[in-house]
Amino acid sequence: MIRVPIEQLRVGDRLGRDVYSSPDVPPLLRAGVRVSDSYRSSLERAGVIAVWVDDGLSDGIEPLEVLDVDTKRRATTAIRDAFSDIMRTVPSGARLSTEAIAEMGEVADLIVRDVSRHVHSALALNDLANADGYTLKHSLSVTTLGLALGVRVMRKYGWVDVDGRRRFDCGGGRLSALGVGLLLHDIGKLAVPGDILRKPSALTEDEWEAMRAHPTLGVHILKRDDISPLSRAVVRSHHERWNGTGYPDKRVGTDIHQFARIAAVADVFDALTSERYYKKAMPLPEAYEYIERRSGVDFDPEVVDVFKSFVAPYPPGTRVVLSDGYRGFVKAVRPDAVKTPVVRIVMDASGTVVPAREINLATSPQIKIVSTHFDLPEPVPA
Ligand SMILES: [Fe+2]
């Protein structure tokens, strides 16, 4: 199965997976269906960015799912409910119900469980590519990546307590508080006027000002006893930058709460790789390099170090062209060798299909990935 961006999807391609616009409603299209012109336009209308296609050449290559189907469904419903709580109460001072807060905690625990299961493998995040409201999808993606980072940062670097001691005893309670903070990190945006949030062109200085208020608005909404101060630190400081150029407090380095430093990487990576009104999604390898480049500038070097060890810039199912001209699909990604995956070669440089063979780029350093696009043979009519 390969992941095909919607603009490259062709009439006759066969879907390899059900396509959802949101995990909590029935699929738009089922696996096995052949794409027609009208199907393609309805996927576009629903804001779907990419789908999985069965193309015959990539048999046996399966997308990795980070989250359980049930976790995804429950998390989507919980975030949606929390958002509508806020929207309903905005005029009288936005707040969340006790039930919504409790559900956030349970959902955070489920996501911690799912991401901990894969702690020794590389992480492919493209399976979350569905549409629905941006803030909803963004909240779930940032939580998944942020917790996957958090679990690993705690193992490798631990956390520093009030006496300045590094500790490695990060229990479930702390991670769950990180999860709640990540789920709600942009909740303050619900109090920012919609025409500013959705403006397709550059914001004026006043509009920026309103936008930059979302972390403090969020903390205000979450000022209550049943929310951990650790969760609030994520909400308040996820736009702080390592070199002090962020907002709202212009904190520098380790003065920024560690959980907010983790959130910053997850937040920027997801924003870069998502499609918005005003910009196309950045390809994964470019977004990966951006995070790498901004280590020690925007981001905590320890968090970036962990990010680089397990986030896959070329997840299984990615089409790749190699420096020797051969073309194929990423078959597997090993942790600590995420930039040099195992590739199944299917075509030569002229585009002729060749007998499939595998090459491990980690043990063939002379061969590099030079592109992530080539044309596949025309789909065979059913
Ligand atoms: Fe934000």
Ligand SMILES: [Fe+2]
């Ligand atoms: Fe965000």
